[in-house]
Amino acid sequence: MKTRTGISMGSWLGVAALAVVAAVLAPPAQALDWVGAPVAEVQLFYPGQFSWEKSLMAASHRGAAKMRSGAPCGGCHRNDAARLGQRAAQRDGYRERSAVTVQVRALLAGDRLHLQISGPLLHGKAPAVSLLLGDATLKATAQAGCWASCHDDAPGMASDAGAGLGKYLNASRSKLTPGGGGTSVRPPAELAQALARGEFLELLEVAPTGQGARGYVLASLLRQPLADGAVMRSEGERWIAELSRPLASAGEGQIALAAGKVYHLGIALHDTGGSGRQHLVSFAKSLAIGGGKADIVAPGA
Numbered sequence: 001m002k003t004r005t006g007i008s009m010g011s012w013l014g015v016a017a018l019a020v021v022a023a024v025l026a027p028p029a030q031a032l033d034w035v036g037a038p039v040a041e042v043q044l045f046y047p048g049q050f051s052w053e054k055s056l057m058a059a060s061h062r063g064a065a066k067m068r069s070g071a072p073c074g075g076c077h078r079n080d081a082a083r084l085g086q087r088a089a090q091r092d093g094y095r096e097r098s099a100v101t102v103q104v105r106a107l108l109a110g111d112r113l114h115l116q117i118s119g120p121l122l123h124g125k126a127p128a129v130s131l132l133l134g135d136a137t138l139k140a141t142a143q144a145g146c147w148a149s150c151h152d153d154a155p156g157m158a159s160d161a162g163a164g165l166g167k168y169l170n171a172s173r174s175k176l177t178p179g180g181g182g183t184s185v186r187p188p189a190e191l192a193q194a195l196a197r198g199e200f201l202e203l204l205e206v207a208p209t210g211q212g213a214r215g216y217v218l219a220s221l222l223r224q225p226l227a228d229g230a231v232m233r234s235e236g237e238r239w240i241a242e243l244s245r246p247l248a249s250a251g252e253g254q255i256a257l258a259a260g261k262v263y264h265l266g267i268a269l270h271d272t273g274g275s276g277r278q279h280l281v282s283f284a285k286s287l288a289i290g291g292g293k294a295d296i297v298a299p300g301a
Contacts, residue, residue: 032107032109032114034107034116036107037299038105038297038299039103039104040104040105040285040296041103041104042285042295043079043100043283044101044268045082045088045098045281046085046092046279047084047088048091048094049092049277051152051157051158051180052144052147052148053180054152056068071143072142072143072144073144074283081101082098085098085280086099096278097271100120102117102118102119102267103118104296108259108289108290108300111246111248112245113298114244114298115131115204115243115298116242117131117240117243118238118240119238121234121237122271122272122273123272125208125271125272126234127269127271127272128205128206128269128270129206129232129269129270130205130270131266132149132201133203133264134201135261137198141201141264141266142264142284144283145265145266145282145283145285146265146266146268146282149167149169149201151165152178152180153165153179153182156276156277157180158179159178159179159180163182163183168218168220169200169217169218171186171194172186172194173186185219186219201216201217202216202253202254203217203223204229204230205223205243206230206231206241206242208272210232211225211230212225213226214229214245215253218253222253229243229245230243247289258289259290259291260291260292261289262287263287264287265284265287266282266284267282268280268282
């Protein structure tokens with residue numbers, strides 16, 4: 001597997017503290033007509049230390065049996081974000097917002113998929129916005145979105161042993177325990193095979209400054225700068241993030257998208273008042289390319 005240069009979220013947020021968010025931070029690559037794109041209301045909440053492993057254990061989750069059977073989180077927790085976020089924030093002593101609703105639109109223009117996410121500013125500042133995208137190959141994405149990469153041994157989590165593991169997927173580990181997969185990383189040849197099968201989550205994100213990045217999660221989270229396709233701006237009391245990518249896969253850790261198919265994604269916001277695992281997340285949302293039935297539909301422009 002090729003290695004890639006990592007860009008830490010902390011460094012992004014440090015730069016963002018110096019930015020004037022009220023300005024247009026980057027011009028859009030093209031004028032898009034979002035009028036015909038349906039708006040999806042997506043709830044995000046503060047998850048605290050509730051990991052993928054905890055969701056599968058009856059001692060910590062009443063819905064564990066349903067999770068183990070493959071049921072999606074949203075099946076039981078529809079419109080439950082405010083309660084879940086408040087409970088986790090109180091447990092952690094987290095003082096920033098514990099839940100928020102954002103508006104999501106998607107649009108297919110030419111050979112590119114465009115995504116727009118918008119929400120209210122916090123203390124006059126925009127968050128960093130991340131999307132983790134998966135296809136039908138990775139069942140956990142449809143079930144839990146980006147939660148599939150959040151493990152109990154990650155930094156700041158209950159089983160953190162100081163290894164600095166970050167995000168990873170179960171497919172990358174040879175030994176799985178209630179405390180996570182730890183350092184039992186599979187050999188490079190096996191990871192390469194998993195990557196070729198599509199067992200990864202693709203990352204797209206934009207910082208409050210408008211700086212973009214893309215990458216993927218398998219054995220760890222790998223990032224590289226996104227040369228174009230990322231915009232962050234504000235209008236009044238709201239921030240607006242736009243992310244775009246070609247439908248075709250341009251390299252390792254990129255999903256080949258096709259009209260008529262449905263994919264799944266998770267959304268995360270990193271507010272400037274939080275750090276590390278202190279972020280807001282959504283449950284899994286379905287994304288239909290070119291029309292169809294899903295939580296988020298990207299019609300043709």
